[in-house]
Amino acid sequence: MRKKNDLSRYNREIYSALDAITEAQKIAFSPILFQAVQCMRNEGLLSYLDQFNQQGAKIEDIYHNVKLSTYAIQLLLDVALSMHIIYLKDNHYVLGKVGHYLLHDEMTRVNFDFTQDVCYEAMLHLQDALKTGKPSGLSVFGDWKTIYPALSQLPEKAQKSWFEFDHFYSDRSFPLAFPHIKKLKPKHIYDLGGNTGKWAMYYANHDPDAKITILDLPEQIKLAEDNIEQAGLQSRISCYPVNLLTATVLPNQADIWWMSQFLDCFSEEQIVSILSLIHQHMHDDATLCIMELFWDRQPFEAGALSLNASSLYFSCLANGNSRFYHSKVFYQCLNKAGFHVEQDIDGLGFGHTLLICKKR
CATH class of the missing domain: 3.40.50.150 (Vaccinia Virus protein VP39)
Known part of the structure; x- marks a missing residue:
């Protein structure tokens, strides 16, 4: 039998003040960030970085291979860095663990698509519901x-x-x-x-x-x-x-x-x-x-x-x-x-x- 989630985690404060304000910003911008990740998936940005494993890709190669403007690519890369979906190593953009799971974890994909296709627009009515x-x-x-x-x-x-x-x-x-x-x-x-x-x-x-x-x-x-x-x-x-x-x-x-x-x-x-x-x-x-x-x-x-x-x-x-x-x-x-x-x-x-x- 697997160990159950430690519910005592919900009985105390777990964040420092600095961590708490970071989490608050994630919540404040979460609908926008979600759609940014949707763009990264749909336009092939994450899958392009995925093929390089831990070596990463140069910005010039990303411009050449991802069918978006240089403006759009750089903006999405900066957002992905802030979300820790990717990271920089020797001026190469590397897909991180979060990015890997967004691409390859079936549970994450199913949850993501359910949120996008079923729930996203409807959630504007949550308060009324x-x-x-x-x-x-x-x-x-x-x-x-x-x-x-x-x-x-x-x-x-x-x-x-x-x-x-x-x-x-x-x-x-x-x-x-x-x-x-x-x-x-x-x-x-x-x-x-x-x-x-x-x-x-x-x-x-x-x-x-x-x-x-x-x-x-x-x-x-x-x-x-x-x-x-x-x-x-x-x-x-x-x-x-x-x-x-x-x-x-x-x-x-x-x-x-x-x-x-x-x-x-x-x-x-x-x-x-x-x-x-x-x-x-x-x-x-x-x-x-x-x-x-x-x-x-x-x-x-x-x-x-x-x-x-x-x-x-x-x-x-x-x-x-x-x-x-x-x-x-x-x-x-x-x-x-x-x-x-x-x-x-x-x-x-x-x-x-x-x-x-x-x-x-």
Whole structure:
């Protein structure tokens, strides 16, 4: 089990006065600096420096090979120096570690594209969203109450970046969660909030004895059914269109009720409501399995920062009232709904926790 993030870091001042004012300037100019890095990536400035490793490139060679004006190149290089994305060595510009990760770290790329294509313009509405509890930023894409019915209708770049962001984290946790679920020997799994069917298809391909039913909004079910048909898994995976916020009746044949990155899409009150509905319909000997990202369970501070920042997406774009929670919140919700946690398993994929729960 990986070490959890040291939460005591948040109980004290960590900056000197000089460091604090530097951090404050980074925040003040962060939207501008973000777009500058976007230009460096898109125009090939970072990738050009990358090919020279630690030797770096002369300014004249950069002028010749990067298709921007000398003014634009010099300005971006100066910004990159201030951000410590690059550094100077013997009058050569060298790509630093931050620049390397901006180019080659898939998690950074996915987060960056999600911020640019999905969140950037919408975040101008964040203050209104936080005041009203409604996803005011969603108006930049259309007139919907939440983002979930809109996913199939988002602009191409935004849709691509949304699904890459969602799948990047969940896909890497599935192989690590699978043995824990397989050990329970399920005959029938309900995949609540099954989205595009990724988990259902993964499980069906690795356990030929299990039947899976996806329960999700009708709009999402359509996406899942298309993917299931392409994978040739119609005989193993079925779909049940339902809105879990308004439903009063659920099917009750499963011995495993599974949710992955689903309950973070709801407020605490809604989580308790959904869990109570499940508690009402599941068999007494069935098992509830919840895989979630909790900011307090991250092994590194960067993970906690990413989750808390991503929570602002839920506020501004997704539905206005959900987030990535502290794990204790989920324990409280489970307790209110009549469940207890038999086992919690940290460190799955990029910081996921698996909660294996039973009725009290």
